[in-house]
Amino acid sequence: MFDVVVIGGGPAGATAAEDLARSGKKVAIIDREGRVKPCGGAIPPRLIEDFLIPDEQLVAKVTTARMISPTGRQVDIPIENGFVGMVDRKDFDPFLRQRARQAGAHSITGTYLRIERDLGQTNVIYRDKTTGEERTLPTRLIIGADGARSKVAKSEVPGGDKIPYVIAYHEIIEAPTASALYDPLRCDVIYDGTISPDFYGWVFPHGKSTSVGMGTGIEGIDLKKATADLRTASGLNECKTIRREGAPIPLKPMDRWDNGRDVILAGDAAGVVAPSSGEGIYYAMLSGRVAATAACTFLASGRVKDFLLARKLFMREHKSVFKVLGAMQNAYYRDDDRRERFVSLCHDVDVQKLTFEAYMNKRLIKARPMAHLKIGLKNLAHLTRLVSANHI
Incomplete structure (x- = not known):
């Protein structure tokens, strides 16, 4: 009997498994291994600091x-x-999984098939990669971190089949x-x-x-x-x-990350990739961490409402960032004229500084109200075509 079975060993799943193991929980992580996700590989300083990424992982x-x-x-x-920092997912993901194993997580190479419930017992069914046989893992809780088009999300969480x-x-x-x-x-x-x-x-x-x-x-x-x-x-x-x-x-966080019973989502399965930029590694790892926090809280209290903690903790800090980035994508990615205006806007020093401060630290910068006002006016001027796209 496991406390938690984590399905998927990418940044979200590996982070959740490591945090749970370090909290003394009996955790298993199921991953197919061998698959490399397409990814630019950019990670900001906050990720390096928060998740203790060693310098040798930076290519x-x-x-x-x-x-x-x-x-x-x-x-x-x-x-x-x-x-x-830049990482190569071919090496970065196995590094995270190995770190979870070193923390005490039980690692399984196989393919997730389904969840079965019998007489109040939750079981994860997977196919063992070595033998090809179906195997069963009894568990109290499941973290679905099996990526976009998540099988766990589709079968367990409302809206899991409709993520844009x-x-x-x-x-x-x-x-x-x-x-x-x-x-x-x-x-x-x-x-x-x-x-x-x-x-x-x-x-x-x-x-x-x-x-x-x-x-x-x-x-x-x-x-x-x-x-x-x-x-x-x-x-x-x-x-x-x-x-x-x-x-x-x-490109949009799901409205709900749990099934109110025994499943919490994390990473791409929960839709936590930033609009506009497509950045996902930091948000995936953070979602794995808050999913682990919610899991530990539930395991201590037995209250299913504690599942809600994962999404609440994540959105409390990043809801505004996702909202702003979503609005920017909707405004500027429609056609080449707007894309030209967007790049023109990037000439502005205030835009550059605020954008990268927000990216590096993962929060909107509120200490420069005049800069925000100036950017807002320039943004409005471009969207209403009051200025030329060639205007700098």
Whole structure:
């Protein structure tokens, strides 16, 4: 009998399992292993600090972000007094799972099949990877961290089958030598409808390799062709391709993260990827942590209402950030004219400073009211076309 079975061993599931094990709970983590999620790999300083990420996990330290508009306008935003760490999910996720095992979590390699309940007993049924046999894990509680299109969410939590998402695709290539087009210390974000009509493309350095990709929520878009076009435009079409990966990325936190009985969701299964940026690693790990907190509270009290603690703790700190980012995506990602205006707005020093302070520290900055007012007026001017998209 386990206190908690965690389904999924990505950043959310591995973090939840580690926290639970360190709290003295008997926890098992089921993961398929071998699958690498497509991800730019950016992690802010707050994640590194909050989750004690060692320096050797960082394959690069980015000091500049470059925004590129549909007409080729480039805005370089320096990351002052710090850096954004880059990780490769091929190595980062196994590191997190190993850390959970070292904390005492029981690790199982297999495929989650279903949840069965009999005479008040909850059982997780999975297929063992080695033997191919179905096996049963009795447990008091389940944390579903099995990603976007979560089987746990679909079968257990209202709304779990209706999470909006984009499809992300990227190619990991051998990094080229530094040039006018490529800087190993710079992330390029490409807002161009020919690459992605509703999201963006990216070129993110990973040390010896580079992630090149894009995302879209529109059906029928040829993701591989768009990425090939992006590689050509970025001077990367001759670089050797190491691997290709694609997966759905949710863009809205679910209204409910539990079934009021024995299941709590975390990570992509709960929809916790930031709109506009598509950033997910920090929010996934935080959701795993608050899910573990809610689980420990329930195990101590026996009150199912304590499941609500996971979403409450998360949204208390990040609801405003998600709301602002969602509004920005809805306002500026509609067409190339608006994308051009968005990149133009990024020229503003106040926009740059407030944006990166919020990104690095994961909270909206409220200490500069005049800067917020100034940005709001500029934003309104662009959206109402009172100024030209070329206005700086």
